[in-house]
Amino acid sequence: MTRIAASTAVNRYYLARMEAAKGNDRLSSREGASEETGIDRKRMQRIEIGTLNPYPEEVMLMADAYHAPELMNFYCTSACPIGQKMMPKAELQELDRLAVKFLNALEGIKGTDRALLSIAADGKLTADELPAMEKLLEAVKAVSAVGCELQIFVEKHGGNSGG
Structure with a gap:
């Protein structure tokens, strides 16, 4: 068996390919993955050892071939x-964990509607309103992050229902 470089063993693209190889043996080798994705084998090697960032289109090809939608978010937030x-x-998480995160995020956003209306009343954001706006923004970001995780979950487990 070929030795795996330490940088490859923790590489998200490699790990996604290895996970997908459990259901599609062709993905267990870079040659097979290259044929499945259309990405050159040598280029895929450089992506998997971390010496080359993939193009967005390549990430989409890998995400589709490996049935790993989380790769797209990983790319967008890291590269x-x-x-x-x-x-x-x-991150790709289980539904029960997502439900808890969602309910927690909703709890964090309670009352922000009134705060936003108060801030927006005069159509300006003043220096004294900035801390409240930043707090509101953090609560909205938490809901947004859970929304992204739910989307990844649905794409991974819900089939190709579109939307």
């Missing part, structure tokens, strides 16, 4: 500077 700034990090 894309826009995604790092704008996207919440989301």
Whole structure:
């Protein structure tokens, strides 16, 4: 058996491929994965050892072939500077864990509607309103992150229902 470099053993793209290989033996080798995704084998090797960031289109191909939608969020929040700034990090989690996170996020957003109305009343954000707006924003981000995780869960376990 080929030795796996330490950087590869923890690489998210490699781990997703190995997980997918449990259901599709062709994905157990880079050659088979290359044929399944259309990504050059040598390029895939560099992606999996972490010396090369994949293109967004390649991440989409891997996510589809490996049935691993979480790879898209991983890419956006780790390799894309826009995604790092704008996207919440989301992980593939079990539904019971997501339900708890969702209810907790909803609890954190209670009362923010009134705070937002108070801040927006004059159409301006003043310095004294900024802490309340930042608190509101953090609560909204928590709900958004759970929303992303629910989307990943549905894509992973709910089939290809679209939307």
